[in-house]
Structures are given as structure tokens and as C-alpha cells.
Amino acid sequence: MSADDSATPAPEEPADNPNAAGRYYRDTATSNAQKARNTAEVEQDLLTNPRYDAFFAQHHPKLRVTFARSYAQSRQLWTDYGDMYERMLEGRLTEFEAEATERLWDIQQKKLFDLQCRWRAEQVSVPGVVVSWDFNALARDIQNCTVVSPISEDELALYLNFLAQADYETDLHRRHFAWQDYDLIRQDATDDDADPDWFDGDVPEWYHFHNQHTGHDALLRLPNVRGEKEERYLAAWRADRQAAREAAEAAQDPAPPAPEHDPRPTHLYGEEERAWEKEFVRQFEPIQLRRQRDAYVEANPIAEYEDEELERVLEALNTLNEPVPIEAHPDWRRAILQAYYSFRLRKLQTMLPIVYQAYCQRQEWGISYPAEDDNDHGLANALRAGLLKGRRLLGEPENFDF
Known part of the structure; x- marks a missing residue:
């Protein structure tokens, strides 16, 4: 392969900038030439500078030549990529601290949810909370939430007791928790047959x-007074919107009759899709292509979640600079995953008291955490508007005093 064949392709040209490709190649050539000069200068210095003579005197003279060439090339790589790898290393060193800090907020999420239960039962008022969706906005920025008390040492101790018996993979590793989903959490606590959709979140x-x-499960048995009131007004608002849509449609030209519902699937996924594809190949393609397809499918199986997770775990283990014990297991894949999860859990238990001390220091100094960007305030405002419209439709004052 020639040098031209292995060259990095130039970026595509904007139509109004025909000289960009030329500049790209010139800049690349200039940069490569400068790096070559730097490497040659380092190599020449190692070979001729007397300050290194004593260092190389204990070895054969030929070793100095091979070392100079290798070292000069490595030195250029350090210059080119060292900063990037240093940032990556810093990220790995702070990874466990970051996870422990994230889990610290689990304590506050539970306190906020318990407060929501009492608010819905109209036992308490909460500053800044007008509608139930406001709790989601507070949850998104839980590290700066001031409607719950700061984390106490007893609360941290209870969470550490939870970690001591937790399953890292199922209880901590999944991040899509429904922290403030009142309906889902209440259903989960009161309905043994509840099977919440993963997309809607998991109950922590x-x-x-x-x-x-x-004993705070008693809070889930409090009446949802506020939620039922909200639903009454929202139902009136939704009914009004539906009536307006139907009136608008009736005023337009009549639409053609809708086609009869076709129950056949519009999409196939995973193994079902491959089975259908295989049948098509069997019926319409030559036997050689059938063999080629079978070979390709055998070498490229559909990736399952556990396969992808195993790849992530192996990559993470490869970056660790400490041993990770592994127990015997009939399936080596599960053995590796469980070893890694146990390792992460131990790290979490070690780091939580440390990040808690940092949290207490910030509390003492009055230093807030970076605020999270979210859309929950916008959704809460939409809910507010719908509630007020519903109250007006029912002949009630357009305020939140209900």
C-alpha cells in the first residue's frame, strides 16, 4: 500500500469553500513534517550529546542507536496523545467517587418521595410545589433540593446497611429509576401482580x-387527596380539548373512510426477523447465497444485553490497576460479571463515607452543586395551565386553592 492509499481522507467540501481540501492536505503535510523533524532532532541529540554518555556507557554502542530511534518515536507519541490519556486516567481515578456521589442522592430521593406522599394527603405544604409534577422537577436537581433536610449520619448508616445486602447488578447498576413516580411506586407496594414497564422506570x-x-410504607397508604383533585380538573380539560378537536374535524371536508384495521405486524425484531429473513432466502435465493448467509449469521449473532454488558465490563477490568477476585461459576461470563459487580459494590461502600464528608463540608460552607438541566419545569407549567382551565370549565376559581 502506498502512502497515498493510507492517508487520512479529507473532509467533504462545503459547496462554497472549494479551497478547504487543499488547506487540509497542506496543514496535515506541514504537521507531519514538523513531527518528523522533531523526532529526528531528538534521535540525533541522543546519539551525539555527551550528557548521555555515562548513561549509555554500560551497554553496547549499538543499543544506543536502537534506543535513540525507538525513544524519539515514543516521545513524539507522548507529546501527541499524552494529555488525552492523562484526562482518561483522571476520569478512571474519579469514577468511583462520582458513582458514590450519585448514590448519595438516593437518600434524598426517598425523603422527597415520602414528602410527596404527605403533600398528596394534604398533611403538609411544600415551598415551590403547586402541582404534583413539581416533585419531578425537584428530583431532577435533587442535589440542590432544599425542601428536604440535609443528609444525616444516621441516614447514611441506613444506606450503608442497604448496600451491605444489595445486589449491585439489579439494585444499583440500572440507572432508570422512577424516583418520584407516585402511581408506579404505590402500585408496586400495594399490588402483588404489578409488572411495571421498564421504560417507565423501576421502583428502587x-x-x-x-x-x-x-415503617414509612404507611405513607403509601395515605389518601391521594391532591392527586384525585388534580385528576378531576385535568379530566375536564382533556374532555374540552377532545370536543374542540372533534368540532374542528366535523367542520372540515369529510375524510375518506379509514381503512379496515390490519392486525398483521408492521415490524419484526431480533430472532423473529432473522427467521423470516431465512425463510425468504430459502424460497428465493440460490443455494450458495443460503450457505453464505448461514455462515454470516453464525459469525454475527444478535447481540444480547448481557453480551454487550460483558464487553463493557471486560474493558473496565482491563483499565484497573488492582486485582479483582473471581469465584468459580459454571458460566465464565457470569463469573466475570459477578466479580466486577462485587468489586464495584465494595468500592461504593468505601467511597460513600468519603463523599459524605465532602458533602457535609459543602453544606457547612454553603456551596451548591451544579444545577441539572431539565424539562420538568416546562411540563409542570403545562399541567398548571391544564388544571386552571379545568377549574374554569367546572365553574371554579382559576387558582390552586383547592
Whole structure:
């Protein structure tokens, strides 16, 4: 392969900038030439500068030549990529601290949810909370939430007790927790047959543990007074919107009759799609292509979640600079995953008291955490508008005093 064949392709040209490709190649050539000069200068210095003579005197003279060439090339790589790898290393060193800090907020999420239960039962008022969706906005910025008390040492101790019996993979590793989803969490606590959709979030196992040790599951049995009131007004608002849409449609030209519903699927996924594809190949393609397809499919199986997770875990293990014990298991894949999860759990237990001390220091100094960007305030405002419209439709004052 020639040098031209292996060259990095130039970026595509904007139509109004025909000289960009020329500049790209010139800049690349200039940069490469400068790097070549730097490498040659370093190599020549190593070979001729007497300050290195004593260092190389104990070895054969030929070793100095090979070392100079290798060292000069490596030195250029350090210059080119060292800063990037240093940032990556710093990220790995702070990874466990970051996870522990994230899990620290689990304590506050549970306290906020318990407060929501009392607010819905109209036992308390909460500053800044007008509609139930406001709790989602508070949850998004939980590290700066001031409607719950600061984390105490007893609360941290309870969470550490939870970690001591937690399953890292199922209780902590998944991040899509429904922290303030009142309906889902209440259903999960009161309905043994509840099977919440993963997309809607999972009920944190920490909530179950907390309730068992504090008796706060009683809060889920409080009446949802505020939620029922909101639903009454929202139902009136939705009915009004639906009536307006139907009136607008009736005023337009009549639409053609809708086609009869076709129950056949519009999409196939995973193994089902491959089976259908295989049948098509069997019926319409030559036997050679059938063999080629079978070979390709065998070498490229559909990636399962656990396969992808194993790749992530192996990559993470490869960057660690400490041993990770592994226990015997009939499936080596599960053995590796469980070893890594146990390692992460131990790190989390070690780091949580440390990040808690940093949290207490920030509390003492009055230093807030960076605010999270979110859309929950916008959704809460839409809910506010719908509630007010519903109240007006029902002949009630357009305010939140209900």
C-alpha cells in the first residue's frame, strides 16, 4: 500500500469553500513534517550529546542507536496523545467517587418521595410545589433540593446497611429509576401482580429497604387527596380539548373512510426477523447465497444485553490497576460479571463515607452543586395551565386553592 492509499481522507467540501481540501492536505503535510523533524532532532541529540554518555556507557554502542530511534518515536507519541490519556486516567481515578456521589442522592430521593406522599394527603405544604409534577422537577436537581433536610449520619448508616445486602447488578447498576413516580411506586407496594414497564422506570430496591426499616410504607397508604383533585380538573380539560378537536374535524371536508384495521405486524425484531429473513432466502435465493448467509449469521449473532454488558465490563477490568477476585461459576461470563459487580459494590461502600464528608463540608460552607438541566419545569407549567382551565370549565376559581 502506498502512502497515498493510507492517508487520512479529507473532509467533504462545503459547496462554497472549494479551497478547504487543499488547506487540509497542506496543514496535515506541514504537521507531519514538523513531527518528523522533531523526532529526528531528538534521535540525533541522543546519539551525539555527551550528557548521555555515562548513561549509555554500560551497554553496547549499538543499543544506543536502537534506543535513540525507538525513544524519539515514543516521545513524539507522548507529546501527541499524552494529555488525552492523562484526562482518561483522571476520569478512571474519579469514577468511583462520582458513582458514590450519585448514590448519595438516593437518600434524598426517598425523603422527597415520602414528602410527596404527605403533600398528596394534604398533611403538609411544600415551598415551590403547586402541582404534583413539581416533585419531578425537584428530583431532577435533587442535589440542590432544599425542601428536604440535609443528609444525616444516621441516614447514611441506613444506606450503608442497604448496600451491605444489595445486589449491585439489579439494585444499583440500572440507572432508570422512577424516583418520584407516585402511581408506579404505590402500585408496586400495594399490588402483588404489578409488572411495571421498564421504560417507565423501576421502583428502587432502596425504597423497599428503607420502608422495612422505618415503617414509612404507611405513607403509601395515605389518601391521594391532591392527586384525585388534580385528576378531576385535568379530566375536564382533556374532555374540552377532545370536543374542540372533534368540532374542528366535523367542520372540515369529510375524510375518506379509514381503512379496515390490519392486525398483521408492521415490524419484526431480533430472532423473529432473522427467521423470516431465512425463510425468504430459502424460497428465493440460490443455494450458495443460503450457505453464505448461514455462515454470516453464525459469525454475527444478535447481540444480547448481557453480551454487550460483558464487553463493557471486560474493558473496565482491563483499565484497573488492582486485582479483582473471581469465584468459580459454571458460566465464565457470569463469573466475570459477578466479580466486577462485587468489586464495584465494595468500592461504593468505601467511597460513600468519603463523599459524605465532602458533602457535609459543602453544606457547612454553603456551596451548591451544579444545577441539572431539565424539562420538568416546562411540563409542570403545562399541567398548571391544564388544571386552571379545568377549574374554569367546572365553574371554579382559576387558582390552586383547592
